[in-house]
Amino acid sequence: MVKIMDVTDSGRIRVDPFHEFTLNDNRVDDYAGQESQLREVTWTNRSLLASLAGLVIKSIEFQVSLMFSFIKFPHWFIYSFVFDPYRTIRRGRRFLLSRIVELCDLGLKDDKPVLEAVRRLACGLFWAVYVGVVLFALLVSALLISGLLISHLAHKPLxxxxxxxxxxxxxxxxxxxxxxxxxxxxxxxxxxxxxxxxxxxxxxxxxxxxxxxxxxxxxxxxxxxxxxxxxxxxxxxxxxxxxxxxxxxxxxxxxxxxxxxxxxxxxxxxxxxxxxxxxxxxxxxxxxxxxxxxxxxxxxxxxxxxxxLPFFARIIWNWRRTLFVWISMSLFVTELLFVLVFIRCLIIPTTQETDTTPSINNNSNLDG
Incomplete structure (x- = not known):
């Protein structure tokens, strides 16, 4: 009887219950980690979409409000100036005086905000003029290339x-x-x-x-x-x-x-x-x-x-102005994309991140 039990026991595969339990726990943990990662990805995607939708809605609201203000302001100004011109003039004078007084008060209290505002305004004007000059140069080059191409392709009939x-x-x-x-x-x-x-x-x-x-x-x-x-x-x-x-x-x-x-x-x-x-x-x-x-x-x-002229030459000659405009715009967009991708510093000024470097150095010193 003892021998039969040994044979039957030897025919079965012995499994360690502690090892199998740990494997199951690891699988559950891996599945839970994957599920949490998927939830984080979906949550980030949803938050990104929500932020983009919010930006689009805000831009539409701003454009609509700006359009309504542009439509309403001339009528209101004409109405108020016709029916009560003196009051309108007094309001405008009061508004200008209040703005001038505020600027003078800021200048008397502290010169730094005024100087900072002037500096930013000057920098903004300079970079606006610089970007305008670069865009104008790209447009002129596109027009010249398009003109040369059209003059080479379009043959004038005799x-x-x-x-x-x-x-x-x-x-x-x-x-x-x-x-x-x-x-x-x-x-x-x-x-x-x-x-x-x-x-x-x-x-x-x-x-x-x-x-x-x-x-x-x-x-x-x-x-x-x-x-x-x-x-x-x-x-x-x-x-x-x-x-x-x-x-x-x-x-x-x-x-x-x-x-x-x-x-x-x-x-x-x-x-x-x-x-x-x-x-x-x-x-x-x-x-x-x-x-x-x-x-x-x-x-x-x-x-x-x-x-x-032949068929294609006649089409090019009849549509030479339209082709000139389309080729010029296509070349201008292509040149602008090339500059933005490969020579971005030419049209967009690079800013030095001076504020972030000290904090990084301090964190590294603390870690050390």
């Missing part, structure tokens, strides 16, 4: 506007306009404007044609663009009614019997091989007329040439 003087000694009158070649792969749009008298000859002329030749320096024709045109037709009754309605300004000279024709010619693309040096504008003669005839009567003529 615009040529010239009056045309036709040579009527030839069968087909010609006019020449000097032309500065634009960038390659840029299309050009030409507008020829002609002012014609509303004469019977022009009405009976009908169709005529205008040709524009692109010439090189050697006189070679690089390209030609043609456009037929005619005076807009109006029947006799309509013309008589319009003349009757305009009889007063016509007699006074405010309105003239003229017609303006605007011809738009497109399709020419500048090439890199041979550049354009001159434009030749020709009023071509009608084939059915004898030499020198079939040419419209013209008061005045002018030419407007505009180059069409």
């Amino acid at each position: 615009v040529v506007k010239e009056s045309l003087n036709f040579d009527y000694t030839k069968n087909s009158p010609e006019a020449y306009v000097p032309f500065t070649s634009c960038d390659s792969s840029c299309k050009t749009e030409i507008s020829v404007s002609m002012t014609l008298p509303e004469s019977e000859y022009n009405r009976n002329l009908g169709m005529f044609q205008v040709r524009v030749d692109f010439l090189s320096e050697s006189g070679q024709v690089l390209a030609s663009v043609r456009r037929p045109c005619m005076v807009r037709f109006r029947s006799e009754p309509i013309r008589l009614v319009q003349t009757f309605l305009k009889i007063a300004p016509l007699v006074a000279g405010y309105v003239s019997e003229i017609k303006t024709l605007n011809l738009k010619l497109k399709g020419f693309v500048e090439k890199d091989i041979v550049q354009t040096a001159c434009l030749k504008i020709v009023i071509e003669q009608r084939a059915e007329f004898r030499p020198g005839a079939g040419i419209p009567e013209i008061y005045d003529a002018s030419l407007l040439l505009q180059s069409q």
